Amino acid sequence: MKQKNDQFEVKVITGNEACAEGALAAGLRFFAGYPITPSSEIAEILSMRLPAVGGKFIQMEDEIGAMGAVIGASLVGSKAMTATSGPGFSLKQENLGYAAMAEVPCVVVNVMRGGPSTGLPTLPSQSDLMQARWGTHGDHPIIALCPHGVRETYDLTIRAFNLSEKYRVPVILLLDEIIGHVNEKVIFDKKEKFELWQRETPDVPPENYLPYKFTESDVPPMVSFGKGYRFHVTGLVHDETGFPTNNSEQIIKFLQRLNRKIDRYADDIIQVHEDSEEGAKIGLFAFGSTARSAKNAVNLAREKGVKINFIRPTVLWPFPQKHVARLADQCDCIIVPEMNLGQMAHEVEWASAGKTEVIKVNRIDGEPIRPSEILDAIMERV
Amino acid sequence: MLDYNKYLRQQKFPLIWCAGCGDGIVLKSMLRAIDKIGLSKDEICMVSGIGCSSRLTGYVDFNTLHTTHGRAIAFATGVKMAKPEMHVIVVTGDGDATAIGGNHYIHAARRNIDISVILFNNNIYGMTGGQVSPTTPIGSRASTAPFGNPENSFNISGLAEAAGASFVARGTVHDALILDKYIEKAIRKKGFSVVEVMTPCPTAYGRRNRIGDGVAMIKDLKEHSVSVRKASKMSEEELNDKVVTGILVDRERPEYTDNYNKLIERVKGSNS
Amino acid sequence: MKKDKKLPDIKINKEWCKGCAICVEFCPHDVLAMNGAYPEVVNLEACTACQLCDVRCPDFAITVNKNEQEETNEAKK
Numbered sequence: 269m270k271q272k273n274d275q276f277e278v279k280v281i282t283g284n285e286a287c288a289e290g291a292l293a294a295g296l297r298f299f300a301g302y303p304i305t306p307s308s309e310i311a312e313i314l315s316m317r318l319p320a321v322g323g324k325f326i327q328m329e330d331e332i333g334a335m336g337a338v339i340g341a342s343l344v345g346s347k348a349m350t351a352t353s354g355p356g357f358s359l360k361q362e363n364l365g366y367a368a369m370a371e372v373p374c375v376v377v378n379v380m381r382g383g384p385s386t387g388l389p390t391l392p393s394q395s396d397l398m399q400a401r402w403g404t405h406g407d408h409p410i411i412a413l414c415p416h417g418v419r420e421t422y423d424l425t426i427r428a429f430n431l432s433e434k435y436r437v438p439v440i441l442l443l444d445e446i447i448g449h450v451n452e453k454v455i456f457d458k459k460e461k462f463e464l465w466q467r468e469t470p471d472v473p474p475e476n477y478l479p480y481k482f483t484e485s486d487v488p489p490m491v492s493f494g495k496g497y498r499f500h501v502t503g504l505v506h507d508e509t510g511f512p513t514n515n516s517e518q519i520i521k522f523l524q525r526l527n528r529k530i531d532r533y534a535d536d537i538i539q540v541h542e543d544s545e546e547g548a549k550i551g552l553f554a555f556g557s558t559a560r561s562a563k564n565a566v567n568l569a570r571e572k573g574v575k576i577n578f579i580r581p582t583v584l585w586p587f588p589q590k591h592v593a594r595l596a597d598q599c600d601c602i603i604v605p606e607m608n609l610g611q612m613a614h615e616v617e618w619a620s621a622g623k624t625e626v627i628k629v630n631r632i633d634g635e636p637i638r639p640s641e642i643l644d645a646i647m648e649r650v
Numbered sequence: 651m652l653d654y655n656k657y658l659r660q661q662k663f664p665l666i667w668c669a670g671c672g673d674g675i676v677l678k679s680m681l682r683a684i685d686k687i688g689l690s691k692d693e694i695c696m697v698s699g700i701g702c703s704s705r706l707t708g709y710v711d712f713n714t715l716h717t718t719h720g721r722a723i724a725f726a727t728g729v730k731m732a733k734p735e736m737h738v739i740v741v742t743g744d745g746d747a748t749a750i751g752g753n754h755y756i757h758a759a760r761r762n763i764d765i766s767v768i769l770f771n772n773n774i775y776g777m778t779g780g781q782v783s784p785t786t787p788i789g790s791r792a793s794t795a796p797f798g799n800p801e802n803s804f805n806i807s808g809l810a811e812a813a814g815a816s817f818v819a820r821g822t823v824h825d826a827l828i829l830d831k832y833i834e835k836a837i838r839k840k841g842f843s844v845v846e847v848m849t850p851c852p853t854a855y856g857r858r859n860r861i862g863d864g865v866a867m868i869k870d871l872k873e874h875s876v877s878v879r880k881a882s883k884m885s886e887e888e889l890n891d892k893v894v895t896g897i898l899v900d901r902e903r904p905e906y907t908d909n910y911n912k913l914i915e916r917v918k919g920s921n922s
Numbered sequence: 923m924k925k926d927k928k929l930p931d932i933k934i935n936k937e938w939c940k941g942c943a944i945c946v947e948f949c950p951h952d953v954l955a956m957n958g959a960y961p962e963v964v965n966l967e968a969c970t971a972c973q974l975c976d977v978r979c980p981d982f983a984i985t986v987n988k989n990e991q992e993e994t995n996e997a998k999k
């Protein structure tokens with residue numbers, strides 16, 4: 269459904285559609301995917317839309333291949349993305365690690381469904397949070413974003429591309445089945461200009477180019493294959509030249525930079541929506557579709573005169589540790605509703621370092637957490 | 651003879667491979683073919699997987715991409731699709747391409763995407779210490795087949811043919827100059843092409859199977875090679891322990907990136 | 923005339939050579955022989971500069987220069 273006028277366009281679309289649109293707005297030119305519920309619409313839309321802008325769509329023979337193709341396309345300069353769900357996300361991990369290691373910008377969408385294994389293919393879940401952080405082996409950098417609505421899915425998809433280009437890192441966009449399939453009215457301001465990042469390119473001639481140079485920013489400039497800068501890309505630990513190394517000093521230098529480049533910019537990357545009240549003693553930490561119920565619960569509680577400090581991160585990795593620590597200082601408890609057995613609650617507990625009690629509200633049956641369930645947890649503390 | 655040096659990252663030499671390993675012979679053949687065609691180094695993207703032969707990409711001065719185990723063809727598919735003007739050459743081994751990477755291998759052939767695969771077949775997993783591979787002949791010994799391999803082996807050229815490749819050839823390092831021609835044809839071919847090269851792994855295969863060192867293995871290859879023409883007159887039984895060499899497939903089929911570009915034109919045309 | 927013919931120039935790069943003996947074994951004219959870990963030229967006169975040793979050396983360690991240039995110059999004289 270569409271309504272148009274000169275400045276605004278009103279559309280009723282799903283999160284999956286918003287993701288595809290956001291990717292195109294960010295300059296997506298290559299998508300490789302594999303059919304999987306509940307993310308398939310993203311591939312379907314892009315198979316239709318990409319050729320019209322001269323972009324490429326390919327349905328690969330499997331999830332692993334799709335992730336590989338995305339990396340290949342990014343290395344020759346295309347903004348590239350893939351989309352999947354739990355079982356497919358498991359298969360992506362191998363090459364996701366490669367993208368982190370070789371510092372190849374790309375976006376991986378995971379429309380979360382119930383797991384483990386084939387799990388609950390058509391039902392929502394938020395249980396791939398730790399997998400998003402640590403699914404691939406080894407110490408590696410990663411960024412994971414998690415929108416709570418359709419419009420935000422659009423915005424965060426653009427942001428995912430920007431962050432991946434800026435930091436040369438794979439960015440994971442965690443939707444869930446609810447966000448992926450819910451229809452919402454979205455207003456697009458046609459005059460709205462989005463800031464679009466492109467990977468920084470080298471300002472030196474090919475003979476002086478070091479593809480993995482240690483620079484002040486910790487993010488080495490990157491040039492696409494085929495531009496006269498011939499270099500080597502490998503998943504082996506490498507030195508500044510890009511070639512494998514077994515030298516202990518080089519290994520340490522490289523791996524520290526690789527991880528530091530995200531750690532040191534955490535403040536730039538992390539975004540948290542804070543809705544706090546002076547003197548509130550109850551903290552609430554919610555994200556993704558669960559944050560919608562949390563918002564409702566906050567409103568209901570406030571109607572009853574209960575003060576709440578509600579924080580809603582749109583970035584889960586790097587984890588918003590400072591925000592949680594602050595919340596822990598202010599509040600007697602932090603309630604963490606999530607559709608899993610407590611993955612984020614665990615992080616919240618760590619970040620609050622024993623200063624506050626962390627209360628879990630969990631659902632794992634493929635049903636969304638209702639506002640009343642969160643409200644109950646709040647009222648129990650009043 | 652070609653001065654290979656202009657294509658080599660000489661500072662990375664000597665090569666990592668064992669004495670008598672055939673991989674370097676294939677590398678030279680590839681470079682002669684590339685030189686003959688006259689490709690510039692910038693327009694070549696060489697992609698490899700994991701294994702001994704896949705280390706090749708570290709030694710050549712092209713745009714080189716050393717990927718994950720079995721996935722070279724998948725990465726190469728992304729490179730080729732996003733930048734069709736690039737000459738994409740995949741370097742892979744029998745285990746890499748047809749065990750862990752078998753799915754990408756057959757589907758790239760089915761799509762007939764313009765990628766040239768140089769498949770180093772040494773009948774074994776060399777780098778990991780001689781485990782049985784999909785092309786280890788039945789009865790042969792491997793570190794994971796100590797009583798002889800109980801499995802049947804793949805005809806990996808036949809696999810590419812059946813899956814739809816435009817060009818398939820099989821050669822040996824013994825006849826390295828003929829190999830140049832196959833590789834040249836494979837690179838020139840618009841479509842998915844495979845050159846399966848029989849190459850010795852003395853360390854992990856030859857010694858264990860009492861064939862001997864590199865020299866002995868190359869002699870062995872020579873003795874067991876028969877040309878396609880000769881083979882056509884031989885019985886299946888006679889061919890049992892033979893390596894059939896020559897151009898096995900050379901045909902015209904629609905190529906994938908071409909098809910996709912036409913699709914783009916069509917879609918853009920109907921939109922305007 | 924034949925006497926004056928310049929002989930091929932065979933170079934062995936010991937830094938890269940691994941002593942596999944492939945060049946020695948497949949030389950059609952027994953020009954090369956192993957001497958310890960490395961091959962050496964033992965019968966240069968027999969060398970036809972066919973370069974098969976170069977073609978099969980896996981380690982880029984042996985090159986044969988035909989000295990063609992000199993030959994043609996010689997012929998012109």
Ligand code: SF4
Pocket residue numbers: 666667668670671672673702703772776777850851852853854855
């Ligand atoms: S293990 Fe075999 S294949 Fe690997 S380098 Fe040694 S001889 Fe070559």
Ligand code: SF4
Pocket residue numbers: 934938939940941942943944945946960961978979980981982983984
């Ligand atoms: S073939 Fe090459 S590596 Fe082997 S012995 Fe001869 S020169 Fe050395």
Ligand code: SF4
Pocket residue numbers: 932948949950951952953954968969970971972973974975976986
């Ligand atoms: S060029 Fe030919 S004849 Fe001369 S040493 Fe090499 S293989 Fe032998």
